[in-house]
Amino acid sequence: MIDSENENDSQETKVYVPHNATNATTENDDLVMEESAYYMYHAAQTGYPCLSFSVVPDSLGENRTEFPMTAYLVAGTQADEMNKNSVIVVKMSNLHKTYKEGDCSDSDEEQKIDCGPSLDIKSIHHEGAVNRIRHALIPNRHIVSTWSDTGCVHIWDISKELMSIDKDDENACIGAGHSRQTPLFSFNKHSTEGFAMDWSKIVYGRQLLTGDQKKDIYLWNPINETWAVEPTPFQGHTKSVEDLQWSPNEDSVFASCSVDKTVKFWDIRIAKQKGCMISVEAHSDDVNVISWNNNDPFLLSGGDDGILNVWDLRRLQSKRPVATFKHHQAPITSVEWYPIDSTVFAAAGADDQLTVWDLALEKDVEANGEHEDIDVPPQLLFIHQGQKDIKELHWHSQLPGVIISTAQDGFNIFKTISV
Numbered sequence: 001m002i003d004s005e006n007e008n009d010s011q012e013t014k015v016y017v018p019h020n021a022t023n024a025t026t027e028n029d030d031l032v033m034e035e036s037a038y039y040m041y042h043a044a045q046t047g048y049p050c051l052s053f054s055v056v057p058d059s060l061g062e063n064r065t066e067f068p069m070t071a072y073l074v075a076g077t078q079a080d081e082m083n084k085n086s087v088i089v090v091k092m093s094n095l096h097k098t099y100k101e102g103d104c105s106d107s108d109e110e111q112k113i114d115c116g117p118s119l120d121i122k123s124i125h126h127e128g129a130v131n132r133i134r135h136a137l138i139p140n141r142h143i144v145s146t147w148s149d150t151g152c153v154h155i156w157d158i159s160k161e162l163m164s165i166d167k168d169d170e171n172a173c174i175g176a177g178h179s180r181q182t183p184l185f186s187f188n189k190h191s192t193e194g195f196a197m198d199w200s201k202i203v204y205g206r207q208l209l210t211g212d213q214k215k216d217i218y219l220w221n222p223i224n225e226t227w228a229v230e231p232t233p234f235q236g237h238t239k240s241v242e243d244l245q246w247s248p249n250e251d252s253v254f255a256s257c258s259v260d261k262t263v264k265f266w267d268i269r270i271a272k273q274k275g276c277m278i279s280v281e282a283h284s285d286d287v288n289v290i291s292w293n294n295n296d297p298f299l300l301s302g303g304d305d306g307i308l309n310v311w312d313l314r315r316l317q318s319k320r321p322v323a324t325f326k327h328h329q330a331p332i333t334s335v336e337w338y339p340i341d342s343t344v345f346a347a348a349g350a351d352d353q354l355t356v357w358d359l360a361l362e363k364d365v366e367a368n369g370e371h372e373d374i375d376v377p378p379q380l381l382f383i384h385q386g387q388k389d390i391k392e393l394h395w396h397s398q399l400p401g402v403i404i405s406t407a408q409d410g411f412n413i414f415k416t417i418s419v
Contacts, residue, residue: 017376017383018329018353033386038098038414040067040402043386044119045410046088050075051391053406054135056089056142056162062398068117069095069399071413072165074144074158075406076130085130086123086178087146089161092413093118122161125180128152136199136206143184145208151193153210154183155227185227190216196244202251209254211241217256219268236264236276245292245299253277255299257287263301263311280319282309291335295342298322302332308347310359325377328353334392340400344381344419348390354405356382356418382418 016031035041053075060070073090094117128148136143142159161179187210196211205222216233239259247253257263263282266275283303291300297313301321306328309321330350338344343360363378387407396402401419405412 018351018385031385035098037382037417039417040069040095041098041412041414042092042095042117043410043412044092044117046075046077046090046119046121048077048079048084048086049408049410050088050130050406051078052076052130052132053392053394053404053411054133054144055394055396055404056135056158057137057398060398064399067095067097068093069402071095071396071399071402071404072162073404073411074133074135074142076126076133076146078129082128082150085126085128087126087130087133087144087156087158089122089124089158089165091118091120091165093120095413120165122165123178124156124158124161125178126154131193131195132197134197134199136208138206143206145197145199145210147194147197147210149193151188151190151212153187153190153197155185155208156181156183184225187218187220187227187229189229189231190214190218194241196241196256198244198246198254200246200251201248202246207246209244209246211244211256213240215239215241215258215260217241217244217266232272234266234268234272234275236266236273236279237262242287243289245290248292248294255290255292257282257290257301259286261285261287261303263287263290263299265313265316278316280311280316282311282321283307286331288332289335291337291345293337293342294339298337298342300335300337300345302335302347302349304331306330306332306349306351308332308335308357323359323379325357325379327355327377327380333390334405336394338395338419339397340395341419346393346395346403348393348405350389352385352388352390352407354384354387354390354393354403355380356384356403356416382416384412384414384416387412 053073056072070093075088077085079085128150131147133146144156146154190212191214194212200207208220211217215237218233219230220227237258243257245255252268255265262279264276264279282301283305285304287303289302299311301309308325310323312322328349332349334348344358346356348354357379361379389408393405401415
């Protein structure tokens with residue numbers, strides 16, 4: 001929202017849409033958060049910024065809508081010195097709803113102050129900055145893989161850290177513990193560092209894919225208590241592989257995207273050099289991120305061109321997206337489908353915006369509202385701001401509507417009234 005002072009020193013409030021010419025700000029304008037647009041909003045700092053994180057599933061139940069909420073994360077730091085980096089296991093608890101003016105009594109307000117949100121952290125020393133981190137739940141173990149800027153990929157067991165963090169003093173605002181755990185497995189055959197990484201959601205023991213900046217994609221196969229990396233990589237991209245996504249339905253199929261502007265679909269049953277089944281030029285510039293819809297045959301892609309494209313996997317031969325959205329004014333840095341509603345997704349960009357979209361919405365040509373002069377796509381549900389240089393977002397599958405995002409200045413966890 002924009003608060004403006006007019007000539008009579010009265011406050012005028014209006015909706016602010018970034019980069020929209022109809023509501024450009026002036027030097028007398030202040031941007032303020034519209035708290036009524038959120039059921040919940042919290043910000044947290046964990047020390048060094050984290051480029052990547054994963055939501056860690058818990059045993060507290062599915063579809064939790066009661067406040068206060070609890071969430072577990074695992075993230076990797078980007079420290080100013082290589083030997084200061086860590087994998088951090090994070091517990092966010094007592095996440096109360098957003099209190100608006102007039103919402104609570106004096107006793108409620110006192111309770112809110114006395115029992116504020118709690119942030120507990122356990123850390124594991126990590127050699128090098130963490131480019132990307134991904135969690136996999138294997139029976140009786142919480143496993144995470146990390147892409148280091150040293151060019152190595154590591155696999156860790158964070159089960160003990162999760163158990164330990166639950167035993168900490170519940171009254172502490174922040175708890176910290178540091179260990180020098182040895183990785184379960186490390187792989188150093190990539191010729192350079194990378195960002196692309198994804199665990200299979202189907203294969204027992206979990207297959208892993210890793211892609212690097214020299215365009216190679218390696219397949220990791222689980223063997224007993226460890227992994228074997230196939231020596232020959234998948235090759236087909238001509239530039240850096242930026243993101244990877246296993247199919248949620250077919251255990252042998254995955255998708256990749258690249259700086260070469262393409263999205264490719266692969267079958268691991270076919271010889272590596274011939275494994276690419278289809279390739280589409282998805283954007284006019286680098287393709288940074290992709291997300292595979294768990295329920296419908298759609299793939300979402302975001303690129304340096306700031307565009308979001310939705311691809312119907314049944315119509316890939318046309319080489320054209322079924323939907324294109326242009327709102328962000330800088331490269332797209334993260335995209336993810338909402339696991340509960342297959343038409344909803346979220347995206348983040350280098351323009352410091354996190355947006356929520358619904359493919360099912362259409363423009364109401366008969367609607368006449370006070371904001372009809374603001375030109376935004378009808379599918380755009382919500383714009384979240386306030387973070388600097390947003391790097392990654394994830395929905396929390398056990399907390400309907402809750403989004404978590406990481407940026408240069410820390411984490412946000414929130415739930416909007418729109419989803």
